[in-house]
Amino acid sequence: MGAFLERALPPTLALGGFLAIWEVLTRALDVPAYLVPPPSAVLAAALQEPSTLLVGAMTTGRAALVGFAFSCAFGILAAITLATSRRLERAFYPYTVFLQTVPIVAIAPLLVLWFGPGLRAVAVSAFIVSVFPIIANTLAGLRSVDPALRDLFRLYGASRLATLVKLELPSAIPEIVTGLRVAAGLSVIGTIVGEFVAGFAEGAPGLGIVVLTSYRQLRTDVLFAAVLTAAGLGFTLFALVNAVGRLLLRRWHASELSR
Amino acid sequence: MGAFLERALPPTLALGGFLAIWEVLTRALDVPAYLVPPPSAVLAAALQEPSTLLVGAMTTGRAALVGFAFSCAFGILAAITLATSRRLERAFYPYTVFLQTVPIVAIAPLLVLWFGPGLRAVAVSAFIVSVFPIIANTLAGLRSVDPALRDLFRLYGASRLATLVKLELPSAIPEIVTGLRVAAGLSVIGTIVGEFVAGFAEGAPGLGIVVLTSYRQLRTDVLFAAVLTAAGLGFTLFALVNAVGRLLLRRWHASELSR
Amino acid sequence: MPRSGPLDAALSAGGLHSRLSDAASGVGVTLRGVRRIYPTGLEAVASLDLTIEAGAFVAFLGPSGCGKSTLLRLIAGLDQPTDGSITFSRAASGASVAFVFQDPHLMPWRRVLENAALPLELAGVGERDRKDRAMAALEEVGLADAAVRYPRELSGGMRMRVSLARALVTRPALLLLDEPFAALDELTRRMLDDQLRALWQKLGMTVLFVTHTLSEASYLAERAIVFSKSPARVVADHTLALPREREHALRSTPAFLAEEQTLYEALVRGEAT
Amino acid sequence: MPRSGPLDAALSAGGLHSRLSDAASGVGVTLRGVRRIYPTGLEAVASLDLTIEAGAFVAFLGPSGCGKSTLLRLIAGLDQPTDGSITFSRAASGASVAFVFQDPHLMPWRRVLENAALPLELAGVGERDRKDRAMAALEEVGLADAAVRYPRELSGGMRMRVSLARALVTRPALLLLDEPFAALDELTRRMLDDQLRALWQKLGMTVLFVTHTLSEASYLAERAIVFSKSPARVVADHTLALPREREHALRSTPAFLAEEQTLYEALVRGEAT
Amino acid sequence: ACNKSSTSTAGTKTDTQVKVKLQLNWVPEPEFGGFYAARESGAYAKNGLDVAIMGGGAGVPVLQMVAGGQTDFGVAGADEIIMARLRGADVVPLFAVYQTSPQCLMAHASRNAQGIGDLLSSGTVALEPGLPYATYLKKKFGFDKATIVPYDGGVARFLADKEFAQQCFVTSEPVAAAQKGGDPKVFLVADEGYNPYLVVVITRRQLLREQPEQVKAFVRATRDGWKSYLEDPAAANAVMGKLNTSMSAETFAAAAAKQKPLIENAETTKKGLGSMTRTRWEKLGQQLVELGIVPNAPPAPDDVVTAD
């Protein structure tokens, strides 16, 4: 209980303080509500249309999760492949940056044509946006293995697979977790951007659609509510990654020891 | 010379092979050019309007660099601040994810009102999109310092600043470089997305404007040329980060030793 | 009489992976003109010729930084000589090699038992079997109690002993030890000295070990090679004139003290050149 | 006659930061009922009472894993006792403490010279000055040639010596050494033994050092404390009846051998309990 | 023809019904009201069609999807259709919802602008780069006096800056701006001489050739749908409101009212809703050539399905 408080109190206080300042500032400076609504107005909007946000969060959350899962799987696999040889890394690693720089809108037609509109195209967008940090961090982790342990594995004639599974991946976990932290938020924004351009199939509109339509209609309170809901999804994924990281690293890694 | 070849050949071959396959596939499968043009057509388009792309690359490149520079400075500073206490980290770190999940379009009016349209708003967009990976990676790096060295610094009564400058930052360099790698590409896409909503459409339009224009007019060849030019900017920043990383880590870090 | 402990029992319990099971006797090593120049330009080993018979027990002595660890790494195949060749009496790939590094180098994410069991795991030994053997090896180095701890929860000497258990858990044909006992107290060290020698007598593997303790070199080895200051050249290659069966009482005999003195003098000579 | 080397010269050359300059004489340490229980539940040190006078030279001996390193860390203030108190004869903050860990723990991104100069740098000593002093300290541990190398280009023993130079480069009032010479060859070790004792005689700082080598403990220390198996309790607290001026010839005198034997017996007793 | 079996009643589906897909290029909004009305009123069903109406985002490549056969019908702007045809997408227009383009520019009434020319003579104007009509306005008025910034899709900057003008859809941004207390004055681009058909239903030529009756039935039903939507949009609005929960019922109603005069005019009363003329297609093609957006005008679609 005490430990939980110690963990939950600081972020709660920070959030409370932030909201309070925001509320006071918007009121004191008389900021027009269509520009930045006070948090109370955002809350009111959210309470007025709980189902819009809920449905949006469900739709977006599902796509983000799917995209994130693919990012994890593919990103780690790609990094493993690149790590097998310096030459391979040199040949292909620079081009993975492309995934980061391509504007989703520019390839939206291809996404929709190849994957169909709705969940699939959107999840692919989330994947594209979030995969690179996983590749980069995993690769960095795999490259930082204690050379003496590598020698030991070589000495005992460990297969490539055994070296990977028993040595490289475990020692890269801290870096992989960092990559996942970054990818968590990116997969949410990737989903939303994907929804902007390819998101609306029949039925439940995701947060991206809510953002766009409320933006067009200048319903800034709803817009903020949707953006904050998206941030909430990001936090949730981030917290999930953190929990997994803590679980994996608690017993042995410096970054988690002094907690 | 040999070393240079060894370094430059694999990526060149990979690129060549990729382009060849692309060219052959689009021709063999008779892919409509408005969908995916063959690289030869993209090249032709690029050669037809070299100044559009050059000007675009300059405008976008400048904004990306400015945004990236701010990301580096602010990201590292923020991570340092968060690293001073577990409580501070718990209070604020989760909320930095917000930077990752907020759609630039949703805050475009604020960006433009606060920073003015053009370079400044666009650079801020690049900053927002690219700062989180630097925070996350730097923080992870700062947290992974050899505890015995930390003890040593404590023993010698090192000031907070000295510990930071002489111990924590140097030993976090590998992680920071990884963060910068991720941020490099993100700052380019952040710029382009920023240009979508807050750039100048006239004068020296950036690549984002070129992308939008060619997209609207279904000039897929120009669109691809612009997207590839943006990727080129991303590569350049990425290569820069790699070079700096190699320079800093060459003599001591496992990840750069076996090269 | 050499003591025979649980480690010994565990190792002879058979059932090891076929790659290891033929390694019961040692492997000979021949070095011809071996040099090693590091990329920094430093010559760590200078044109070394050395023949080590299968089943030998050889101690390497020499000043700090003279190239002993480098030499061991070369023999293990973890590093390639700049010049010269290293050959083995039988295919080195078929024979198993075990190495105790100068530092423990344990896997921080694995418990002690799983660290010690690593070589068996890599050789494909089943889980039950390898846990039993690793446990036996840990018992032998006096760490049965610490089996479920993580490396960071161990003392320096305990870590080094885990590393030793990890090397002994297989039945290596060639055992390379780089100052394995330096971080251990006198009693533990003597116990392990006896264990090691008993194991060697039983299995007949080739043992090459680096030590800075003259009495340990004399007590354990059949042959001691003393190197000069860097780059390593042989100053003395001395076969110890001591009985095959050794007990601690031996340490205070004049014959033993004389051997120690011989080594000491060789060291002094190596330092002087 | 104790040797007087360049390190000694460098240290007495004055001009050190004020925080350090008053540390010319040692600091006394008193432990009252000190216990340390690790979060895993393991009791590493059990209710220890110990008084160490200012300027004492004390050797800690004991089985591997008995709690020696833990004790040193507690005294250095790097770890907090679960129970009990540790007090100093004068404000510990004013006095400077130096620590040589059991492992070298160098900063891999710094060259050897910059590693050795670290404590001076942190004390605000100017660049020229601190480079000179660090160089002198490196010379003393026999590493002047290696000053511009990076730690990963050093041998194990060399790394440990850099760590030693780093500790000696300041003029500590309390010097804590955790098996500093374990990885060194006999000759280097003897040289450093003499250096250390000469330094102590000159500066009068308090030296606490952990060693596993009985002869080293006898040769160096004025007082030897032998601990039992974990958790650490004092088995023997023995003042060595040896002359203040020591030379290597002493090692073969009956008085010296008798002291060694006393310590050995204490160790055996500690292991038995 | 396939509409002989008009035994099927509203909303019910029988085996004889052909399943077809209609791909929209935006989320359900009044600009698509007629399609939903056709579905809800049973007009599609009566014509033997089971139509799946697919909403879309801004990036859904409707033209490519129609050309590639991923969907049977889609909607697009006339200028986009010309560009796509020229670049090899063999699509044909069938039915134009907006006879007058709802594309417009709006400025604050306080500026007293009398036309788009005034509005482009000072201040900041937000226009989406690459839109043909933006190019048209550039050619006609020049962009050197005002600061041109990309249109970001909203009206926040408009409300915050009295010197700010922007592109808009008559049915959308001005309504939103007015609701927030702005006083926008709206200028139709069509009045300046650039007036492409908008929300044009297209199909691929192959389908038209192979299933002419089915295509005709679709057009007929769509026309019926729009007729009923213009009469009473409430039912269809309610359906769309369920799909697009982010837009209020009032906004739906207001927008539906606004767009009515752009859909119905003298021409459509004569020839029927959605009808198109060759002349306008040819003129548009010529305009695009003059703007340098396309190298040469494609022949006007000769197989435009006009009212029976």
Ligand SMILES: Nc1ncnc2c1ncn2[C@@H]1O[C@H](COP(=O)(O)OP(=O)(O)OP(=O)(O)O)[C@@H](O)[C@H]1O
């Ligand atoms: N961080 C830790 N967490 C839990 N247990 C620990 C930790 N550090 C040390 N221990 C345990 O405390 C005991 C004492 O350890 P310590 O390092 O003080 O031993 P030592 O006397 O220095 O041994 P050695 O001579 O082998 O270095 C050992 O049993 C060790 O396993």
Ligand SMILES: Nc1ncnc2c1ncn2[C@@H]1O[C@H](COP(=O)(O)OP(=O)(O)OP(=O)(O)O)[C@@H](O)[C@H]1O
């Ligand atoms: N990776 C390396 N790069 C450059 N020089 C190295 C490297 N490793 C070792 N050396 C140098 O080679 C020499 C021999 O090193 P080695 O580790 O073999 O010594 P050693 O005999 O094992 O010493 P010790 O007894 O101190 O462990 C030393 O001078 C060392 O500095």
Ligand SMILES: [Mg+2]
């Ligand atoms: Mg060595």
Ligand SMILES: [Mg+2]
């Ligand atoms: Mg210890």
